[in-house]
Amino acid sequence: MKRSERLVDMTKYLMERPHTLISLPFFAKRYDAAKSSISEDLAILKHTLAGNQDGILETAAGAAGGVRYIPYLGQKHAEDYLADLSSRIEDSSRILPGGFVYLSDILGNSQDLQKIGKLIATHFAYSKVDAVMTVETKGIPLAEAAARYLDVPFVTARKRSKVTEGATVSVNYISSSLSRVAKMELPTRALQKGANVLIVDDFMKGGGTLTGMEELVKEFEGSISGICVLCEADFDKEKLVDNYLSLVKISKIDTQKRIILAEPGNFLDQTDFSRF
Amino acid sequence: MKRSERLVDMTKYLMERPHTLISLPFFAKRYDAAKSSISEDLAILKHTLAGNQDGILETAAGAAGGVRYIPYLGQKHAEDYLADLSSRIEDSSRILPGGFVYLSDILGNSQDLQKIGKLIATHFAYSKVDAVMTVETKGIPLAEAAARYLDVPFVTARKRSKVTEGATVSVNYISSSLSRVAKMELPTRALQKGANVLIVDDFMKGGGTLTGMEELVKEFEGSISGICVLCEADFDKEKLVDNYLSLVKISKIDTQKRIILAEPGNFLDQTDFSRF
The missing domain is CATH 1.10.10.10 (Winged helix-like DNA-binding domain superfamily/Winged helix DNA-binding domain)
Structure with a gap:
């Protein structure tokens, strides 16, 4: 040849x-x-x-x-992509009741997932990550994309009991958007004891769901490699988690005036691009 | 250069x-x-x-x-992969109550998803497909993988009303495993009217869930490009859908004796590999 x-x-x-x-x-x-x-x-x-x-x-x-x-994306690529993504998210038709944002088009677009997966893999390229974890439903494509570029498996916690996954470990957590105690579970066999877990989700308001996943990792005697969300709602000031990465920060949603403001999140500052 | x-x-x-x-x-x-x-x-x-x-x-x-x-996989690659996948599925520890099979490790493995996505993209390489549809939760990585190699978006129908997706179109369908009428919905903006939709799911017993997705496509005045499942439970004889593709066929599950038999599904026979 x-x-x-x-x-x-x-x-x-x-x-x-x-x-x-x-x-x-x-x-x-x-x-x-x-x-x-x-x-x-x-x-x-x-x-x-x-x-x-x-x-x-x-x-x-x-x-x-x-x-x-x-796989990684250099700083310039990352800046350009997150500026573009933020401007696409700054679209008033995305505003949903309750301070949520419609993101399913982005989460269903292969080219976006490729970029997002590479970005997450850039930050964690030299971290100990044995598995990526998310919770159903919208975080799944993100977890898949991150896991793909890090070459690790991903696991999906579920919010309700299903008969189709066998024995599970479950935890309770405070769902901040619903202001109530909720339950989340993962099949016992899905994760090795002591695994290093990267937690990924689509949208963070108060961070309650993320604390649920942190609890799950603890139940499996694992360590948290990091937490990364696609969008952080910055106007929800009280966060239940520290040390998270956000790709996009939504600084304002005005449902009445139909205004949404978005900008790149803390990802760019927190990522050391000089290693590559 | x-x-x-x-x-x-x-x-x-x-x-x-x-x-x-x-x-x-x-x-x-x-x-x-x-x-x-x-x-x-x-x-x-x-x-x-x-x-x-x-x-x-x-x-x-x-x-x-x-x-x-x-992207495509040639016949030999397809045969080898599906033989390997079937033998990995023929593992009694996968047997779950109710005739279900634990597949989450495969659905969370990037290398498997790459192969599965390419296989689905092989069959539909020259078909009209505008979007891939699945229903939460376990079909999502499959839909993502197929959509990635076909370069189309994928959409996820949901089984319960969520406040975070805006206006939705919903349908009722017979959930054959639960023997009751269930509901499934998709955000109105998720799919263009008249789209050609490829339906993908992880596991088919009676096919009830698939009929729900067929109904959803009809509500969007769309056409069905095809239906493809990862595993078909062949022992559930009465299927509510025709013309589906299955990558793997599970011919027997004996919960008592802990026996599960799997083999490549109808995908190999139904796919024209000579086009490439």
Whole structure:
């Protein structure tokens, strides 16, 4: 196989397996090529990816060595995307009763999910994350996208008992938007004991739902790698969680005047883009 | 930029935008290269992809011409994957009360979702599909994966009224597993009138939930492009829907003896792999 063909296939192979270590001998065998040729191929790949600030190739030396594709978005891409996303969210037709915002179009758009997943994977690229957790329903595509680019599984907590998941662990939490005690549960087998869990959700008002997921992680004797929400309602001042990341901050919703103001959240400040 | 670098970048660019027509002049400008060079690059890309039976590059000639990356899995890949998936599902620890099967690990695994999404996109690669529809909760990652590789949005019907989605259209359907009339709804703005909708779900017993989604599509004056489920319970003989695709068929669950039998579903027979 020619170099040009190897490069096409390698790019595809690595992109489909983010964060997975692929050994040089594997590629050498796949293409029936010398390891020195493969090394040169990978140098080209590395150089090209680095120029785009959209994914890098990491080389691990030694006997257990190889390469790993780390998806990420550089600072400029992140700023541009979150500015664009915020301006799309600043649309009065999105205002729903109760200070909620219609986001299902964004949560059902593959290109948005790709960007959002990469952003979350950028922040947590070098964190210990064994699983991504969300709670049904709207956080699921976000959790899926983040998990995809971090190469970890994702699990979905449920708000009501279902017969179809077997034994579960359940917790109670204060649902701040409903001002009542609610219940959330996860199948016992869904998460390893002691797992490092990244919590993801679509919308945070008071943060009650997030505390429910924190409780669930504790019940599994796990650690919280981080908390990341797509939208934070900044006008709801009392938050029940600290140390969360938000991609977009909604600073004002005026249901009467049909005004919604959105801007990039704390994600940009809290993320170290210089590591890549 | 050198050819080798262009090839890496092009592969990545196209893979991130399945089914999207990219014009030759766009690439020529992006790489500051002659159109003839770009044509040669694309010929290499096309040739390499074709050899793997895992995605092809289609060329559209003429003024509105360009190239389009069509993700698909060839017959051998499909057979191998569905045999592997079936054998993983044939695990007695998956048996849940009521003839259900624990699938959340598969539905939370990015590599599985990638394969499943590509399989569904293979079958419907040349069908009219404007949106993928599922119903909460477990079908969501499947719908997301299929929508991703078909480059269309996906929408999630909900089984209970939520205040956070605005105006909705709702339908009643017979939930066969619960033997009662249930309700399902979709936000009015989630789907265009007259859309061609691909219905996706995780598990089909009698098919009642699928009829609910069919009803919803009708309410939006849409057409059904197809119905695809991950698992079909073949021992539930009376199906309320026809013309569905199943990736895996579960032919037997014996809760007492802890036996579950699974095999590839009708997907392989119903899919024309020769088109690629």
